[in-house]
Amino acid sequence: MRIGLITDNPGHPLLSAAAGLLRAAGHGVELLDPGAPDTAAGEPADAYLLKAHTPQGLELALRLERLGAPVVNSAAATTLCQDRTLMAELAVRAGLPFAETRTVGALARWSAGVSLDSPVVVKSRHSRRADLVALVDDTAHxxxxxxxxxxxxxxxxxxxxxxxWDHKLWAIGDRVFAALRRSELSPEGRGPTLPLARIPDGWADLTRRVGEVYSLDVYGVDIIATADGSPLIVDVNAFPGIRDQPGAPQALADLALLRA
Structure with missing residues (x-):
């Protein structure tokens, strides 16, 4: 089999480990930098892993899909997860326990007429590196x-x-991995990712349900436990890093071959 990796960071630990396993098993692995000219010229590979969320990466994935090549995750599913408005709307329609989300437009225009009487979380509508995610507890802030x-x-x-603490749940196909990390809203900063001894009952199934709803094969779900212990989804990510999770590279290699 020939497996293509669409990424501008081929040294990413999960990707490089999965690529090593594929090569060791006799499969071909091709690296595609979506920013390079003439990328993906020639006969398409048997399947592609999309680990680039840039416009160029999504355009390349869509082009390959139109040629009949399987892409994990699809360009459409990846694009949806970058729009927090669409993400929340789909969650509501599917009955997922997702944080109530309001779209308010440009921050300066909205904030001009607002007086806060309780804390809110303000996030960029379009998810990307170094986007805005902030806990705002008063009008001055x-x-x-x-x-x-x-x-x-x-x-x-x-x-x-x-x-x-965020419960970080990651899925590769049907395999679910989990860890704990301080919320990015925490004043102490995120700090290291810590092992999660046991996934709370029902949360692995909830994670798999997210994959079904968003048509994702490789994804992350950020869940917080509310005051009564029930899960609340605060974010969904297409093809996150899933670093330092034993078994994750093998699961990714197996999934690539399954899709091929």
């Missing part, structure tokens, strides 16, 4: 944020009291 990000399209979520 909101004003400062609007000064720094005036034209940023944002969504707003009511803050749900929780332990301050």
């Amino acid at each position: 909101l004003g400062k944020l609007a000064h720094d990000w005036p034209d940023e399209p944002v969504v707003v979520q009511d803050f749900a009291p929780n332990s301050g």
Whole structure:
């Protein structure tokens, strides 16, 4: 089999480990940098792993799909997960326990008429590296944020009291991996990723349900435990890093061959 990796970071630990396993088993692995000219010229590979969320990466994935090549995840599913408005709307329609999300437009325009009486989480509508994700607890803080990000399209979520830890659940096909990491809203910073001794009952099935709803094969689900212990999904990511998870590279190699 020939497996293509669409990425601008071929040294990523998960990708490089999976590629090593594929090569060791006698399969061909091709690296495709979506920013390079003449990428993917010639006969398509048997399947592709899409680990680039840039416009060029999505355009390349879509072109390959039109040629009949399987792409994990699809360009459409990856694009949907970059729009937090569409992500939340789909979650509501599917009955997922997702944080209530309001789309409010440009931050400066919205904040001008707002007086906060309880904390909210403000996020860039379009998920990307170094985007805006902030816990805002008063109107003065909101004003400062609007000064720094005036034209940023944002969504707003009511803050749900929780332990301050995100449960990071990752799926590769039917395999679910899990860890703990401090919320990016934490004043202490995110810190290291810690092992999760046991996935709470039902959360692995909830994670797989997310994959079905969003048509994802490789994805991450950020879940917080609310005050009563019930799960609340705060984010869904297409093809996250899934670093340092035993068995993840093998699961990814197996999935690539299955899709091929």
